[in-house]
Each structure stands twice: as C-alpha cells, then as structure tokens.
Amino acid sequence: VSEPQNFYDEVGGAPTFEKIVSRFYEEVAKDDVLRPMYPEEDLGPAEARLRMFLEQYWGGPRTYSELRGHPRLRMRHMPFKIGPVERDAWLRCMRIAVDEAGLDDAHRDQLWQYLQYAAMSMMNSDF
C-alpha cells in the first residue's frame, strides 16, 4: 500500500504521532492480553520503534529504517502468537489513541483503515 507523502505534515507531524503512540502504549500497559507479550519490562523502546515506523510510513523522517533496517514487520512479529484475540486487543488500544488524536474525519478514517489492514496482516495464528 502506498500513501501520499504529505499525510505526516497534514496531521501535524511529530507531535501528532507522539500523541497517538504514547496513548496507545498507555492502553497496552493496562491490557491483560498485550502487556505480557512484550519482552521488555520498559515499554519505552517499543513505543519509540512503533512511533518511528508510523512516522516513516506516513511520509515523515526515515529514522526507523536508519536504526532498524527494512521493517519486515510480519517477520518481526513471528516470535509472538498473534490470533484474533491479540489483533482485537491491539486494535482496541489503537482505536482509543486514534480517536483522541483530534484528526479531521478524512485523515482519521485513512489512518484507521490502514491500521485495521496492517493488524490483520500481522496475524500468524487462527486462534
């Protein structure tokens, strides 16, 4: 999927992505399905990786790839069992974060469509 290069700027750049991803991880920290999946005690580094990835995907700085190389996200998620329960938990947290970010309807819908699709494509288990 290719997205317009200016989405990042249109939604307010770095502060907007910071807001969405930090709100997302606030929910992850409280989620009984997701929290145990994260290998590190400190969610900060995972938060930074997701934020940098999303910024890059939507046309912002390419810091994610400078630090992490090619995303290969499906492969990077293979160590974690991601079935319908995990996908729904992830989307539940993300829904809150996106809804609270104050985007206009068109940008919010575009972002949400992508996140739903991406979450589905990260699944590696039927249960």
Ligand code: HEM
């Ligand atoms: C990493 C869970 C979907 C982007 C991770 C990690 C876990 C995880 C446990 C390891 C934490 C870390 O060390 O970074 C899940 C679950 C999902 C999901 C349960 C449910 C569908 C997604 C989606 C995206 C995404 C849809 C992108 C739109 C990332 C990124 C990383 C990551 C960028 C860090 C990769 C790296 O190592 O550079 N995820 N994830 N995840 N996830 Fe997910």
